Amino acid sequence: xxxxxxxxxxxxxxxxxxxxxxxxxxxxxxxxxxxxxxxxxxxxxxxxxxxxxxxxxxxxxxxxxxxxxxxxxxxxxxxxxxxxxxxxxxxxxxxxxxxxxxxxxxxxxxxxxxxxxxxxxxxxxxxxxxxxxxxxxxxxxxxxxxxxxxxxxxxxxxxxxxxxxxxxxxxxxxxxxxxxxxxxxxxxxxxxxxxxxxxxxxxxxxxxxxxxxxxxxxxxxxxxxxxxxxxxxxxxxxxxxxxxxxxxxxxx
Amino acid sequence: xxxxxxxxxxxxxxxxxxxxxxxxxxxxxxxxxxxxxxxxxxxxxxxxxxxxxxxxxxxxxxxxxxxxxxxxxxxxxxxxxxxxxxxxxxxxxxxxxxxxxxxxxxxxxxxxxxxxxxxxxxxxxxxxxxxxxxxxxxxxxxxxxxxxxxxxxxxxxxxxxxxxxxxxxxxxxxxxxxxxxxxxxxxxxxxxxxxxxxxxxxxxxxxxxxxxxxxxxxxxxxxxxxxxxxxxxxxxxxxxxxxxxxxxxxxx
Numbered sequence: 001x002x003x004x005x006x007x008x009x010x011x012x013x014x015x016x017x018x019x020x021x022x023x024x025x026x027x028x029x030x031x032x033x034x035x036x037x038x039x040x041x042x043x044x045x046x047x048x049x050x051x052x053x054x055x056x057x058x059x060x061x062x063x064x065x066x067x068x069x070x071x072x073x074x075x076x077x078x079x080x081x082x083x084x085x086x087x088x089x090x091x092x093x094x095x096x097x098x099x100x101x102x103x104x105x106x107x108x109x110x111x112x113x114x115x116x117x118x119x120x121x122x123x124x125x126x127x128x129x130x131x132x133x134x135x136x137x138x139x140x141x142x143x144x145x146x147x148x149x150x151x152x153x154x155x156x157x158x159x160x161x162x163x164x165x166x167x168x169x170x171x172x173x174x175x176x177x178x179x180x181x182x183x184x185x186x187x188x189x190x191x192x193x194x195x196x197x198x199x200x201x202x203x204x205x206x207x208x209x210x211x212x213x214x215x216x217x218x219x220x221x222x223x224x225x226x227x228x229x230x231x232x233x234x235x236x237x238x239x240x241x242x243x244x245x246x247x248x249x250x251x252x
Numbered sequence: 253x254x255x256x257x258x259x260x261x262x263x264x265x266x267x268x269x270x271x272x273x274x275x276x277x278x279x280x281x282x283x284x285x286x287x288x289x290x291x292x293x294x295x296x297x298x299x300x301x302x303x304x305x306x307x308x309x310x311x312x313x314x315x316x317x318x319x320x321x322x323x324x325x326x327x328x329x330x331x332x333x334x335x336x337x338x339x340x341x342x343x344x345x346x347x348x349x350x351x352x353x354x355x356x357x358x359x360x361x362x363x364x365x366x367x368x369x370x371x372x373x374x375x376x377x378x379x380x381x382x383x384x385x386x387x388x389x390x391x392x393x394x395x396x397x398x399x400x401x402x403x404x405x406x407x408x409x410x411x412x413x414x415x416x417x418x419x420x421x422x423x424x425x426x427x428x429x430x431x432x433x434x435x436x437x438x439x440x441x442x443x444x445x446x447x448x449x450x451x452x453x454x455x456x457x458x459x460x461x462x463x464x465x466x467x468x469x470x471x472x473x474x475x476x477x478x479x480x481x482x483x484x485x486x487x488x489x490x491x492x493x494x495x496x497x498x499x500x501x502x503x504x
Binding site: 040041042044045048049059061105147148 | 289292293294296297300301308311313357399400
């Protein structure tokens with residue numbers, strides 16, 4: 001077994017119940033969205049129209065094994081924690097077998113862990129990692145392109161970067177299209193509808209220094225918001241921070 | 253009106269009934285596949301799993317105007333000739349309004365015209381264009397990745413190229429991912445299941461010189477075969493060579 005398979009096994013056994021940041025370093029981690037088959041076309045179209053917030057790693061349309069990206073996996077059990085939305089009410093679960101059935105289609109979407117690891121390897125500062133907190137996330141005025149029942153604002157993550165390192169940061173993150181790619185916005189937060197950088201909509205606030213520039217990347221919460229607002233009878237997603245670990249190398 | 257809009261108008265009026273090669277130079281031309289909504293998820297998934305033969309330019313899931321790529325267009329009338337498959341029997345049409353209804357979802361897929369124009373601009377020889385015939389196409393042993401009801405072999409176009417120009421050809425075509433991108437195979441045709449280069453499955457045979465290397469690219473006939481073999485009640489596609497002309501610049 002490779003380290004990713006070993007980690008999935010330990011998560012399935014219940015011995016790794018926490019967030020997955022730092023687990024199985026070197027392997028791509030993903031967001032998970034499961035929707036009923038009747039909504040699968042609209043959601044896949046939403047992902048293809050909004051590839052930066054929704055970078056498709058794999059679509060599992062038959063069963064619960066992510067055969068292409070994680071051989072032997074079980075998407076019902078291999079994430080430490082899930083969110084289950086049933087007719088508008090939400091609960092948390094560590095195993096979604098009771099809610100899963102053949103009608104569910106699973107989408108694995110890339111997350112920013114891969115490019116953050118690359119930034120750190122290159123010696124660039126990633127503030128929320130330095131501080132040991134969650135990345136700050138903002139609902140912006142940048143609307144995603146709707147598809148059928150799915151629509152909503154683009155959520156972006158915020159990372160401050162010293163001015164002389166901005167170009168290098170763009171260059172590195174652009175090499176990771178499957179991890180949200182290059183930034184959507186660099187500079188004045190007001191231009192994307194953010195009035196106060198100290199009040200993120202999700203995650204934790206981080207300080208920005210005098211010679212630092214605010215940088216914003218598309219965030220996987222974008223499809224989560226779109227899915228939760230679509231009025232579906234049943235939706236299953238990962239719980240934030242509790243990702244699916246694939247067998248794919250996270251080197252660009 | 254730009255030249256692409258003008259050309260679409262003339263096609264709609266019936267004054268340009270022939271193939272579209274050479275029309276509205278500088279604008280991207282596309283394949284068209286229309287399927288019933290019940291098959292749209294499987295077909296979109298087939299395209300995302302096989303991006304080289306099926307490069308998505310736009311999906312029209314609501315109406316018949318390709319709003320993103322061709323403002324004011326009418327996909328029922330703006331191609332010079334269509335193929336209509338109804339319960340397994342095929343007919344040809346210049347206007348598919350009688351068969352179109354709101355249940356149809358339209359897929360526009362890139363075609364190789366864009367990269368051929370780029371090769372010619374760079375002074376590289378494109379044999380079938382020099383000879384004024386159709387590009388030769390072969391059904392290969394390279395299977396596409398199935399998605400639901402869609403599967404089948406990858407069809408490839410063949411272009412011979414002088415050995416010293418192979419690298420340049422790869423470099424240029426890789427800049428056109430929305431026009432099938434770089435070649436899928438370079439060299440011995442037997443490795444992809446082709447026994448006789450003089451007997452293409454579609455299009456016309458072209459000669460290959462002594463110091464020339466066979467090069468093969470993914471072809472838009474791949475999704476056509478997959479769609480025709482899926483047993484759908486109704487499918488509408490462009491007639492080969494009679495493409496949809498978009499407002500998108502075909503420069504990389």
